[in-house]
Every structure is written in structure tokens, then in C-alpha cells.
Amino acid sequence: MRLRDILSFSIRAATANRGRVLLMLLAMAIGVGSVVVFISLGDSARNYVIDQFSSLGTDLLIVLPGRSETTGGPPPLLGETPRDLTLDDAMALSRARTVRRMAPIIAGSAPISVQGLEREMLVLGSSSELFAIRHLALSQGSFLPPGDLSRAESVCVIGLKGKKELFGSGPAIGRWLRIGDRRFRVIGILSSPGVSLGEDLGEIVIIPVAAAQSLFNASSLFRILVEAKNSAVIEPTRQAILEIIRQRHEGEDDITVITQDAVLTTFNRIFQALTLSVTGIAAISLVVAGIMIMNVMLVAVSNRRAEIGLLKAIGASRGQILGLFLAESTLLSTVGAAIGLVVALLGIRLAGILFPQFPLQLAPWSPAIAIAVALISGIAFGVLPAHRAANLEPALALARR
Amino acid sequence: MIQLRHIERVFMVGEEEVHALRDVSITAEAGEYIAIMGPSGSGKSSLLNILGLLDRPDSGAYELDGTLVSNLDEKQQAAIRMHKIGFVFQFFHLVPRLSAFDNVALPLVLSGVKPDERQTRVSTALAAFGLGNRARHRPDQLSGGQRQRVAIARATIMQPSVILADEPTGNLDRSSGIEVAEILEELNHQGMTLIMVTHDPDMGKRSRRQILMVDGRVEGGKGEDRSP
Ligand SMILES: Nc1ncnc2c1ncn2[C@@H]1O[C@H](COP(=O)(O)OP(=O)(O)OP(=O)(O)O)[C@@H](O)[C@H]1O
Ligand SMILES: [Mg+2]
Numbered sequence A: 001m002r003l004r005d006i007l008s009f010s011i012r013a014a015t016a017n018r019g020r021v022l023l024m025l026l027a028m029a030i031g032v033g034s035v036v037v038f039i040s041l042g043d044s045a046r047n048y049v050i051d052q053f054s055s056l057g058t059d060l061l062i063v064l065p066g067r068s069e070t071t072g073g074p075p076p077l078l079g080e081t082p083r084d085l086t087l088d089d090a091m092a093l094s095r096a097r098t099v100r101r102m103a104p105i106i107a108g109s110a111p112i113s114v115q116g117l118e119r120e121m122l123v124l125g126s127s128s129e130l131f132a133i134r135h136l137a138l139s140q141g142s143f144l145p146p147g148d149l150s151r152a153e154s155v156c157v158i159g160l161k162g163k164k165e166l167f168g169s170g171p172a173i174g175r176w177l178r179i180g181d182r183r184f185r186v187i188g189i190l191s192s193p194g195v196s197l198g199e200d201l202g203e204i205v206i207i208p209v210a211a212a213q214s215l216f217n218a219s220s221l222f223r224i225l226v227e228a229k230n231s232a233v234i235e236p237t238r239q240a241i242l243e244i245i246r247q248r249h250e251g252e253d254d255i256t257v258i259t260q261d262a263v264l265t266t267f268n269r270i271f272q273a274l275t276l277s278v279t280g281i282a283a284i285s286l287v288v289a290g291i292m293i294m295n296v297m298l299v300a301v302s303n304r305r306a307e308i309g310l311l312k313a314i315g316a317s318r319g320q321i322l323g324l325f326l327a328e329s330t331l332l333s334t335v336g337a338a339i340g341l342v343v344a345l346l347g348i349r350l351a352g353i354l355f356p357q358f359p360l361q362l363a364p365w366s367p368a369i370a371i372a373v374a375l376i377s378g379i380a381f382g383v384l385p386a387h388r389a390a391n392l393e394p395a396l397a398l399a400r401r
Numbered sequence B: 001m002i003q004l005r006h007i008e009r010v011f012m013v014g015e016e017e018v019h020a021l022r023d024v025s026i027t028a029e030a031g032e033y034i035a036i037m038g039p040s041g042s043g044k045s046s047l048l049n050i051l052g053l054l055d056r057p058d059s060g061a062y063e064l065d066g067t068l069v070s071n072l073d074e075k076q077q078a079a080i081r082m083h084k085i086g087f088v089f090q091f092f093h094l095v096p097r098l099s100a101f102d103n104v105a106l107p108l109v110l111s112g113v114k115p116d117e118r119q120t121r122v123s124t125a126l127a128a129f130g131l132g133n134r135a136r137h138r139p140d141q142l143s144g145g146q147r148q149r150v151a152i153a154r155a156t157i158m159q160p161s162v163i164l165a166d167e168p169t170g171n172l173d174r175s176s177g178i179e180v181a182e183i184l185e186e187l188n189h190q191g192m193t194l195i196m197v198t199h200d201p202d203m204g205k206r207s208r209r210q211i212l213m214v215d216g217r218v219e220g221g222k223g224e225d226r227s228p
Helices: A003-015 A018-054 A087-093 A159-167 A211-216 A231-248 A260-303 A305-313 A318-353 A364-392 A392-398 B043-051 B076-082 B102-112 B115-128 B143-156 B174-189 B201-206 B218-226
Strands: A059-066 A099-114 A118-126 A137-142 A155-158 A176-179 A182-190 A204-208 A223-228 A257-261 B002-011 B016-028 B031-037 B061-063 B085-088 B162-166 B193-197 B210-213
Touching: A003 A018, A003 A318, A003 A392, A018 A260, A018 A318, A018 A364, A059 A260, A087 A211, A087 A223, A087 A231, A099 A211, A099 A364, A118 A159, A118 A211, A118 A257, A155 A159, A155 A176, A176 A204, A182 A204, A182 A211, A204 A211, A204 B162, A223 A231, A231 A257, A257 A260, A260 A305, A260 A318, A305 A318, A305 A392, A305 B031, A305 B076, A318 A364, A318 B076, A318 B115, A318 B201, A364 B102, B016 B043, B016 B061, B031 B043, B031 B201, B043 B143, B043 B162, B076 B085, B076 B210, B102 B115, B102 B143, B115 B143, B143 B162, B143 B174, B174 B193, B174 B201
Parallel strands: A118 A204, A155 A182, B031 B193, B031 B210, B085 B162, B162 B193
Antiparallel strands: A059 A223, A059 A257, A099 A118, A099 A176, A099 A223, A137 A182, A155 A204, A176 A182, B002 B016, B002 B061
């Protein structure tokens, strides 16, 4: 039998009974559609988080004061307060061989004012290397000048949104603003406002770290960002950082070093588990659809006993009957899957319009998975009915008893 | 040539054995025209099903044109059904969703004949059976006589050597019944062996030879030795 004839025979047989077939297509479409949507949801969420972290750079290590992990051993007798991270600690770190860049960070919120206009903004004390470490970009001017970290130069770099609020559309470079009781000259304006790890880069003022120390009247650092020479030396860099700080802190391991790798791996694992479990739930609807296919096909076989007997009488072999019925169930499930895929695509589009903040995207391999699952279930659940059809005794099938 | 030797067919109905065919031996020469007659339940359909390879005997041998077909496997038997045997039923057994044309074309489709060849062969056949303007009609748009003619066209589209007809006129009025019988007889004239089951004595008389079945046996063994 020619393939085209098999297909056209199956299509005509399948479409002869509209109601049941539509119901079945609907079930398959819902199954496949929900699998695709759920896979895409999980995948998009994962990508979103990974994107956020990757904007930090993959060679990044973050040094925080205090220990967050317990590595066994007896707990400290007295409530041990971690030693502060100091600017000297930070400068010691940049001497490690595998460290390319280092930026100390002090963060705090302070009122910023220009000629009576006042805004509360995030003030970040850091160094010139922050620019490269955080992949910042300028729309105008220049970033903090390199040089001695302990010099509290009165210059600042300001976010685009903050600039508009304080200076309007006029020029800002070279003008002065007041942070708390100190005056700073604007030397640069950041471009591409956006949110990176929860910090709104549009409304931010970056000043030299020493200036921030005296502004907030604090010597301890909020964290230190360290960029390794490349991603292969992340672990040696981590060890080196721990070693340097241990020496400086009288043998105490009182810092935490977060590598982006570790964070990403954890997030990856969480999201994969999440995606899998949600997809598993959605897959149940696929099984339901498969069972519906089986049901439709079983009914078709018993309704078409005489036809099957006739096909055998005019020379169809067992194998041909098997093929015809398998083709029919596979066709039905494939069409159902295609409908489901289209619905899922439209749904994802719609979600994109309704929630533009969350970048929902079709997971690239989800259509392949959906179609494969549909084909497999169409065949798997079609085998039993097709076998039943193929094994019908023609004399019995044709008899009117 | 058809040869049945000592065919037995037993059905189990619950605990009970029903002997549909008992020691049936029949020889039919190529080109013969035989009517099988007998009371209801005497095994006529059972016999025809065995002849048409729609059913397997419990014992005995069936030889068709020199091949011992009762020993062939399922696939080979399907090939024999396709190429050597045309079956005509009392209830026509047309596929309801297919047009007359597509019903007649079914055996060609199954055997993988190309569409353009199908087109010419089916059109010729339909025209020959007076159905030239009914090709696009579905079975429910045809009269009983027309349906049976479509069924005969389908049974003969592969040029079989044997036509088996189980009460082909049983569901037709008198005049279309005679029409159908004449068509079958014409095919017999062209050389196809025709074996027809019928209740109707008038129909039976039209054949050159009658086989009477009673209670699963060929009555008086008449069918066995006679040669034309
Ligand atoms: N599949 C079956 N299962 C059980 N019994 C069967 C089966 N097929 C036939 N029989 C029995 O075998 C016997 C012969 O049946 P068959 O159909 O051959 O008779 P028939 O001569 O064709 O009768 P009719 O003229 O009514 O068509 C009957 O007693 C019937 O009940
Ligand atoms: Mg009968």
C-alpha cells in the first residue's frame, strides 16, 4: 500500500466520526499545550535568574563578612561577632596572583540634594574597578578615577534616572550635588538603566569608597567583589582569599566567599527540579489523552468490524490492518499535538503581552518533546486497538450475528 | 480448479460442539457455475467462508489451482484472497464513507497500484456494470441493486479466478436480483469460476450444477465425483 493512500484512508476514517475525534483532539491538545507551557515557564524562570547572575560576570567572587556555613566542630562558646572587613583587607586581596580586579563596596541610603531638590537614593562607595567588574556603561563623562583607595575624592557617578530627577534635561557633568553634609562633583552618568540583582542602577550614586566611609562614618565594608583572572582559577582564588583573610584576622575563617558558579549551580538544580515536577504533572494530562485515543480507537475497531472483515476479504493482511489503525491513531495524536503546540505558542505570546516584565519564552526543545511524546503515545495507545483489529477473524467480523 | 478434501469445521458454542461442516469433499473445475443450496444452518456460509479463506477448517485440505492453500500462512492467504478470489456478500459490505469509485478501488489501493492506473481500471469497471454516472455516489445514495453491482465490481477488479457469492440476491427485489445474477453469470461466461449460495430454487436452477447441503454434509456425495 502506498503511503499517501494509507494517510488518506486514515484521514477519511478518522474524520468520519467527528464528535469523538474532536473530543480526543482537544484532550491531546490540552496535554501537549500544558506540557509545552510548563516546560517553557520553568525554563524561562531559570533563564531569567541565570541572566541576572551572569550580568555579574562568571569570574566573580563575592566576599562577605561573617560565616554563613558551619563546617562542623563545636559551636563557639561566646556569641562570636565576625570581624569587620576593612579597606586594608580588600587591598590585600588584590595582591593575590589570580585576582584580576577587586572592588570594595559600602552601600547605604542617603538624601541627595541639588538646589533644594532632594531625593533619597542608594549610595555606593566603591573603586574604579567596579566599572569593569559589574559591566557598567556610561552615557556621559567618566567613571571614578583609579588610584589610592584611601583618598576620599569628592566626585560621583550618577544613574540616568537620578540625573533626570535632580538635574532635569540640562547638563549635569561638572555640577555639584550634596550627599548628606558633603558636596560631590558629578563626573559621569551611567547609561542603560536597569535592575541588576535588585539594585536599581538608574537611581544610584557611586562615590569613592573612602568618601563613603566618612559619609556613613563606618570603616567596615559591606562586601568585596573580586574578579578572577579567568573562570578556571575560581577555586584557587577562593582559597587564596580565605588564606589572606585568615592571616589578617588572626587565624579566623570569618568571611564567606560566594562564587557565582556555586550559586548558579544551585539555582539550576532548583529550577530543573521545579520544571521537571511541573512537567510531570502536565504529562499526566498527556496520559489521559493517550487513554482517550485508545478508547476512541477501540470504539472505532468495534464499530468498523465489518469494514475490517471486508478489508481482509479483499486481501488486506494482518500487517496492513495493523498499519492502517496505527496510522490513524498516530495521525490523530499528531494533529492534537500540533493544535496544542499552536495554542501553547499563542498562550506564551499572550503572557508576554500581559506580563512584559517576565521574559516568558518557548523552551527551544519543548515542541520536539511534545511532538515526540504525542507520537509515542499515539503509537503506544494505538497498538492495543490496532492489534484487536488485525486479529479479527474475517468470517466472524463479516457475519451478522 | 478447486479441491476440498474431508473438510471439518466445528464451532464451540458454550460447552456444545456445533458441526458446521462434516467431511466435506468437493471438486470444482475452472469455469464451473455451482449453486450451493440447503436449509438454514446447514453449513452453506461456513463452506463458502472456507473456500474464500475467510475461515480455516479444523481439518481437511483445500487446494486452489494446484496450491495447497490450507497450509499457507496468513500473509500468503491474504495474497490469494486479493488476487484469486472475489467475494460477494448478501449485505454488500460497502464502506459507507467511501464513494462507489473508492469502494471499487479499495483492492487496487491495498495492493499498491498507482492512482492513474486505478483511475482507468475502476472507471472501466464501473461503466461495464452500468454505474458510470454513479462513481461519486456514496452507498447510502444507491439502490440495493446498484450497491450489489458496486460490490461485484470491487470483487472482480483484481480479475480473480473464482467468484464466491453468499446469497448475493438475498437482499434484493426480484428484478434487481435477476439483474445481479445475470451479471455474475456473464462473469462466469468470461471464464471465472462462480460458486453461489442461494435459498431460492429458481436461482439455483440457473446453475449447471447444484450442491445440496444438509446438516453440514454434502447430500448424497453428489458434489464429489461429478465432472462436467
Ligand atoms: N462463528 C460461529 N460460532 C458458532 N456457531 C457457528 C458459527 N458460524 C456458524 N455457526 C453454526 O454453524 C452452523 C452452520 O452455519 P452456516 O452459517 O454455515 O449456515 P448456513 O447454511 O449459511 O445458514 P443460512 O442459510 O441461515 O445462512 C449453524 O448451526 C451455525 O449456528
Ligand atoms: Mg448463510
